[in-house]
Every structure is written in C-alpha cells, then in structure tokens.
Amino acid sequence: MNAVCTIGDAMIQYGDGTTSRESVTTDRAEYTVGKRIVDALMAPATSASLQPYYDLPEAGFGENVHSLEVARIRRAVKVRLRALRRLPADHDGEGAAAPIAASVDAAIAFVSHLSTALRYGPTLDDDGRAVIEFEDRGNGIFADITFEADSRTVECYLRKRGAESELEAGALDKAEVRELLSRAGVIA
Amino acid sequence: MNGELATKAASNEASCQATFNGREECDKLADYIESNHPDCACEKFRVSPASSEPVADIEEVYRVAVSPRDIDQDGVLMVRPFEKVAREGVSVIRSISSPEQFGTLVCDGLYSKPGDPLKSIQKVYTVPVGGTDGIRAQKAGEGARLFGVYDQVVSRTKKEELPVPTHAGIFLRLPPPGTANRRKIQKDYAGQLREMFLNRELPIDGAYEGLLTKLNERAAASEFVLKAEDGE
Numbered sequence: 001m002n003a004v005c006t007i008g009d010a011m012i013q014y015g016d017g018t019t020s021r022e023s024v025t026t027d028r029a030e031y032t033v034g035k036r037i038v039d040a041l042m043a044p045a046t047s048a049s050l051q052p053y054y055d056l057p058e059a060g061f062g063e064n065v066h067s068l069e070v071a072r073i074r075r076a077v078k079v080r081l082r083a084l085r086r087l088p089a090d091h092d093g094e095g096a097a098a099p100i101a102a103s104v105d106a107a108i109a110f111v112s113h114l115s116t117a118l119r120y121g122p123t124l125d126d127d128g129r130a131v132i133e134f135e136d137r138g139n140g141i142f143a144d145i146t147f148e149a150d151s152r153t154v155e156c157y158l159r160k161r162g163a164e165s166e167l168e169a170g171a172l173d174k175a176e177v178r179e180l181l182s183r184a185g186v187i188a
Numbered sequence: 189m190n191g192e193l194a195t196k197a198a199s200n201e202a203s204c205q206a207t208f209n210g211r212e213e214c215d216k217l218a219d220y221i222e223s224n225h226p227d228c229a230c231e232k233f234r235v236s237p238a239s240s241e242p243v244a245d246i247e248e249v250y251r252v253a254v255s256p257r258d259i260d261q262d263g264v265l266m267v268r269p270f271e272k273v274a275r276e277g278v279s280v281i282r283s284i285s286s287p288e289q290f291g292t293l294v295c296d297g298l299y300s301k302p303g304d305p306l307k308s309i310q311k312v313y314t315v316p317v318g319g320t321d322g323i324r325a326q327k328a329g330e331g332a333r334l335f336g337v338y339d340q341v342v343s344r345t346k347k348e349e350l351p352v353p354t355h356a357g358i359f360l361r362l363p364p365p366g367t368a369n370r371r372k373i374q375k376d377y378a379g380q381l382r383e384m385f386l387n388r389e390l391p392i393d394g395a396y397e398g399l400l401t402k403l404n405e406r407a408a409a410s411e412f413v414l415k416a417e418d419g420e
Binding site for chain 2: 084093
C-alpha cells in the first residue's frame with residue numbers, strides 16, 4: 001500500500017505570468033520513482049536551458065510550457081493512470097494481464113514532469129505495462145513510451161510521416177533514448 | 189522465404205480448425221497461423237466449427253471499445269490495444285450479426301467481477317473487410333497482404349454458454365519471425381490498422397438502432413457484474 005504524503009508547496013507559473021502556490025501531494029512510490037526518472041533525464045543536464053515550473057529541487061524539464069492547460073493535462077493523465085492501475089487482470093475481456101504497479105508509477109512520475117506540445121494519453125499493454133502515447137495528427141507524428149516493470153527502463157517508438165519509424169529501449173538516461181524522445185518532441 | 193512453410197500440408201477446413209482451436213488467448217497465434225497456413229489460406233474455410241461461414245469481402249467488422257484502456261481521457265482511440273494483431277489477434281464483430289448476436293458479443297465484453305470497475309461502451313468503429321480500402325487490401329511495401337480476417341469464434345465470458353458464431357479475428361502475417369526490426373515493423377502495421385478504425389467511428393447510438401445505448405444503461409445499472417456462481 002502506498003502512503004500518501006505531502007511533498008510541499010510548489011509555485012506554479014501560468015501562461016499569463018501570474019503564479020499560484022499549490023500543495024503538491026503524491027504517494028511515496030510515485031515520488032521515489034519520479035525523482036529517479038527526473039534525475040536520469042537531468043543527468044548530463046543542459047539545465048541552464050530548462051525552465052522549471054515547480055520550484056522544487058527536482059523541477060520539470062522542457063520549454064515554453066508554463067500554462068494552466070499543461071497542468072490540467074498532466075492532472076487528467078495522472079488521474080487516468082491511477083484508474084488504470086486499479087484495473088483487474090483480464091480488464092479487456094481478452095486476457096490482458098493485471099497492471100504492473102511499478103510501471104504505472106513510473107509513468108505517473110514521468111508525466112509529472114512532462115512538457116510537450118504533443119497531445120498525449122496513457123494506456124496499458126497486454127502485459128500490464130504502462131504506455132503513454134503521443135500524437136500530432138496534423139504533422140503525422142506518433143510516439144509511445146512503454147515503462148518497464150523495473151521502473152528504470154523504457155521502450156520508445158517514433159513514427160513520422162515520410163520517414164522510417166524508430167524504436168529504442170534502455171534506461172531513460174541512455175543517449176539514444178533521450179535523442180529519440182527529443183526528435184519526437186516529447187522532451188526538449 | 190517460405191520454403192519450409194511450403195512443405196506444410198495443404199490447408200483445408202480441418203487443418204485450419206486445428207490451428208485455431210483452443211488458441212484464442214495464445215499470444216503467438218498470429219505467427220502460428222502464418223507458419224501453418226501461409227498467405228491467409230484459412231480465409232477460405234471455416235476456422236471455427238461454430239461459425240456459419242468464412243468472412244466474406246463484402247462484410248464489415250465492428251470494433252467496440254469497452255476496456256478502460258482502449259480510449260484515453262480525450263476520447264482518443266489508443267494504438268497499443270491494436271498490437272494484439274501480431275499476437276492473439278484483434279477481436280471484432282461481423283456485420284452479418286443479428287441484433288441478438290451483436291448484443292450478446294458486446295455484453296460479454298461488458299462483464300466485470302464484483303468489486304471491479306464497471307465497464308461501458310465508449311466508442312464503436314466499423315471497417316470494410318474487402319474492397320480497395322478494406323482490411324484485406326492493406327499491403328506491405330513489396331505487395332504482400334498484411335492482415336488476415338478469419339471467422340474465429342471465441343468462448344463466452346460465462347464458459348458454459350454457447351459461443352456466438354459471428355465473432356472474427358484480425359491477424360498480422362508480416363514480417364516473419366527472425367526479420368530484423370520485427371517489433372518495430374509490427375508496431376507500424378498495428379498503427380496502420382488502428383488508423384483504419386479511427387477513420388470509421390460510428391455514433392454509439394448509430395449501430396444496431398440504439399442497441400449500444402441501451403446496453404450502456406444496463407451496464408451502469410450493474411447488470412453485467414458476474415456472480416460467484418458464474419466462476420470461470
């Protein structure tokens with residue numbers, strides 16, 4: 001059972017320049033996994049170019065995404081991921097495995113720091129792993145990230161109109177994984 | 189490429205049924221079908237004894253999204269569930285279904301166990317099987333067909349009940365095992381199949397004269413919660 005805990009207050013900066021202090025809570029597993037993921041993504045950091053929108057030490061990454069809308073989307077996706085995490089085995093009536101909690105927690109943590117112009121939504125694969133799908137139909141871009149049960153590694157896929165698709169797997173701080181996510185527009 | 193496969197016995201109704209029988213949840217069924225009956229050879233035969241006839245080109249198939257994972261928070265159809273096409277197949281309902289058969293198959297997807305979240309019909313899509321924009325017309329770069337559509341009848345949620353003869357399965361046949369970047373290519377084709385369905389969404393009350401709306405009302409009233417005696 002994950003204990004719910006308060007991380008602290010966070011200053012959120014909205015698109016119109018106003019700010020609001022909000023209490024940030026999460027469950028302990030999500031927080032632990034989240035810190036690890038952010039550490040991985042920030043590792044060889046180009047942090048000078050990253051604009052944190054939470055004034056927490058493990059603040060977000062990305063650019064130009066300081067809006068209430070971004071926060072709303074993140075919240076909606078995390079709510080949905082938490083709902084998916086509670087599904088039983090065979091939730092699809094076609095034999096899908098029960099969700100893997102560590103995988104879903106990793107996805108929630110990732111979303112907590114996600115800044116992208118791509119539309120995105122979460123789902124589960126047949127083996128219970130969390131997946132986030134990104135899509136820009138107008139520009140023919142589709143990408144997904146599958147979070148492995150170890151909560152450290154991912155599989156990333158990118159398909160762009162007119163180009164050969166790409167698939168990479170490994171830790172989130174692996175250069176090839178980061179580069180693919182960057183080419184997709186998932187991270188800066 | 190198919191030299192080894194060419195040595196397989198000729199496909200016929202019995203051999204096709206032997207391939208499908210008891211493997212509806214086998215995650216290697218797509219490969220198994222192609223290795224035993226290349227080039228969608230079983231499309232010409234009934235692959236399930238309970239089926240009335242093979243799936244014809246003039247038919248359409250419905251995909252009814254009932255699992256919470258099928259549709260995201262914005263109502264968008266997710267791609268990942270379509271990756272089943274390379275494993276145990278994508279489950280669809282044939283347009284030759286009577287309203288009763290269609291309703292029964294949808295109800296089977298709506299059942300949940302006591303205490304589990306209730307399900308509902310979120311979206312419904314329909315795609316032609318044959319024709320220039322049909323599933324069977326989808327080709328790989330070299331011109332080989334991508335998908336087979338079979339009259340695969342599946343067991344019911346309540347196992348003791350008679351199967352419905354108008355279920356079908358869609359299976360990916362390419363690329364063969366051992367192909368470089370196979371998983372990536374399978375994901376490409378699964379995305380292509382999803383795109384076909386995405387472009388053919390029906391209003392919930394547009395299929396079978398509002399039947400799905402009525403089923404959603406029954407689902408919301410917990411009519412599809414299994415009882416202890418409905419054990420699998």
